[in-house]
Amino acid sequence: MPVDLLIRNAHVLTQDASRPMATSLLIHDGKILDVDPDPALAGHARQTIDAAGTTIVPGFNDVHAHSVWFGLGLMEANAGAAASLEELYEIVAEAAAGKAPDEWVVASGFSPLLFDGRQPDRHRLDTAAGGRPVWIKHSSGHACTLNGAALELVAARADLGAPIEGGLVVMGDDGLPTGLLEENAMRLVQDILLPYPLETIERALDLATSHYLSEGLTSVTDAGIAGGWIGYSPREFSAYLNARDKGLLSVRMQPMLVMDALHEVPGHADDPASRTLDAGIRTGLGDDWLRLGPVKIFSDGSLLGSTAYMTEDYVGCTHNHGYLQMDADQLRASALAAYRAGWAIAMHAIGDHAVDHAIAIITEAQEKFGLNAQPNRIEHGGVVRPDQLDRIANAGIVLVPQPHFITEFGDGMARLLGPKRTAWSYPGKSLLERGVTLPGSSDRPVSNGRPLDVMQSFVERLTPSGEVYGPHERITATEALAAYTTGSAAATGSGHIKGRLAPGYLADLVFLDQDPTAVEPSNISATRVLATMVGGQIRFGAENLPAPARPADLEPALSGKETP
Template sequence: MLADLMITNARVLTQDPHRPTAHTLVIHGGRILAVDPDLEIPARAVLDAGGLTVVPGFNDVHSHSVWFGLGLMETALGAVRSLEEVYAAVGLAAADLEPDQWVIASGFSPLLLGGAQPDRDRLDEASGGRPVWIKHSSGHACTLNGAALALVSRSADLDAAVDGGVVVRDPAGLPTGLLEENAMRLVQDLMLPYPLETIERALELATSHYLTEGITSVTDAGIAGGWIGHSPREFAAYQSARDKGLLKVRMQPMLVLDALRQLPGHADDPDGLGLDTGIRSGLGDEWLRLGPVKIFSDGSLLGSTAYMSEDYVGCTHNHGYLQMDAAQLRSSALAAYRAGWPIAMHAIGDAAVDHAISIITEAQETYGANCFPNRIEHGGVVRPEQLDRIADAGIVLVPQPHFITEFGDGMAELLGPERTAWSYPAASVLNRGAVLPGSSDRPVSNGRPLDVMQSFVERLTPSGTVYGPGERLTAGQALAAYTTGSAAATGTDAEKGRLSPGMLADLVFLDQDPTAVAPGRISATMVLGTMVGGELRYRHPDFHPTHSAKETP
């Protein structure tokens, strides 16, 4: 047999405990055929890696690709460090728009500005009276100017109570423009859905960027519903993007709970929430597959809306809140699980984590296992006894350590020392024998895997303070999180996460071994090439391997 490709002269970190390192990979049909074969296997092409490090493709199990891709098309506020810079960016964007067009900006983080929020009237001035919609990086709040509030008020009552959200008001009782949690739907109802072609373009931009960072698989944590969706038909955009060749990496989108509905059926069928025709999690192939159902239980630590068992420091009588009634949360989650949808529950505060553990364990004990592991997304504060319950139940906790690098000082100030030690755990998860994946929550935070790995290892805040030193990982553990850990978390460990025979040929060429450098140098590792299914889909300008082709006999 003539294999498709042989990669030689590489330092391969296989993540396979039976053969941790290798020098040669043989690829055929998009999969690994052999690793350091004892017998010569002829190949159509040979790639001499020149001693570069090769690792399995990185797998981010909690990202938001459409949101990220749209952000690449909107006014970027992620780098602003003052409100004056916000107003300047809005003014610059408005200068190119018609008088009635919206200024849409993304990536704003009040936490990086000491909690400061843009002034509604100053935004009016900056935009020349055009409506302004600023999406916060947390994804749990947005800011409107006066012109936008006026447009929203034509179709919605700004004075009405919002279940699971707040229209923030000034001392005089007037809306400031800040909308928290479910209150964001007031503007989304006006602006959404996005055209499917726009969503496809966002996916193309996002997934093309992923390749430059060595990412070959992504789980998008919430589409097609709730305040995080962009269209009720959003999954169709993923399918079209895949058909058109715009989807550059493997995707596992999660539908939001709101996208499911009660389905009729035979009296003997289990009652549950699902999609028409009974479609459920697991449908698809290695390129595009429906993931678990995403369920929001609480809010954001960055916005002080995550549901805690005790008040935030300095915020008397504020310990966050659930986004829906606790009984409704349980009932809806169990109904989806009965219909074949594993649970991925957003729970940041420890009180929300209590609800998530209770609901997931009840689902597992009552209805058995589903097609993918059940998950708790984020775990901003997880008490030690909660970690024990999570590990015992086989639940996957999905933390984002780069939050510490970007927002750690502000989070620590809100939590206090004891809860900071329990925040976004990592080592404690592994010490209990549980699965630890790699994830970013991009675009809430930087999603470059090598940067996130350094955060796993260092856990340094912007001020240089160590945030929960007992939760630091080794570099090897951090790499495992983004490969084997992520594969296990997504139920795909039989086909990805390791470079061993039969596995998908998804791999990354690096200029150095990130497990063999000083912790502060992990993020300096360069991605020189990214291969998906045996095809080199990204090549850095400095990547110059010796590549030779052989004629087919």
């Protein structure tokens, strides 16, 4: 029987314990048909690629990113490029040039942690934008900054001095808003500018997923769409479907709906009350290309913004240990109602006090209603005490840390946490030692999402100043590669079909110019992605590989005869 493709003469790191190394792969109908196949079977391949010793690994899988947010950032002014507040004002001025007098200036990627917590001045932003309203999205996703013109528009619709559950409009010493909005307070500006048109969201997905291919990503989980302060439209999942239908979705996607998108759905009197979508739609709906993931539930805020919920105060911030984004009883009740309806839980919890709540809620859900088909997860784990790690392991919960936060923000995080909590921050090795699934993730665009860069962060854990952040949590390059392949597949409930190059698994793979597990840790990120294959099709970098040959051209090589 003819088969689609043979890749031969490769250095294949299969991530399959039964055959960890191989030299050839036989691919048919988008899946791996055989590994190191019999020459007689290989000879039936319609096309063959001679990899010439190139390293091949399973496609990378980022289990916590924000693709629409990332794609929109590629369309907006880049506040992350500013090395000073003066440069930020220049970026805003450049973005404002040519806009209508009442048109909004939107910039993304600002991180106050890189400026010792300093914020842009609302009046300087007014001047830079020529009186136009300015919306600066922070890289953490948990805060934003408005200028005076934008605050006036918000104040016309809402009382800026009124308390906001799970959020804060920061006031200055003069009793006036500084322009900084934290957590749920961001909805004040989002209520003006959202929802985005579906075509805009589709364009963002196109830009984001096309970029992913260049980094070897073949699967991505988007951690929160369709509601809350992180969604861009109540119809956001439709944009994913539209993008797929139009050929704009370049990688496999697993979107998580936020809890706000769910609601009470009536049923038979004998059915338990549940929080879900109309028709009972829940986690798992879809196929291998686009499938609904867990429900995303925010419990606390951001370590970068000092709003993550801690049991102790932040260093140098008396009486500030962060806060929950909703009442604790409401958090528990809504999570249990969604789980009862069939939604796996992915609970955002960064501070150790929030992690306590997450463990308790997920454990109760599993004990009352059994395990979900997809694993339950705690997103981030910015500070996780050793006793919490034990409880996570015992409950079979997946913890999803982002080690590249250390590379980008580690010095600032260490100052806020102090030595004891820094040692508990964004664990790696401690999870593996306890048998907890360790996946690969970035939280892009909060942080750089290139998998090979994140793998190096897993291994080195170096802050921007070169300090080692929690040295006992370092893992090996082999373990880091496993995190981005088998670990991520397990975390997303797809370990039976992703993460390995083995018969029956999806033919999602990456061609690399070197073996990232065989180089010095400081050189892991220097590994170059030559090409990316999704479902047996080269979708990036075809020009970097030899043109596929016909079977007749390879008969001597396949039979072991010398080529004349």
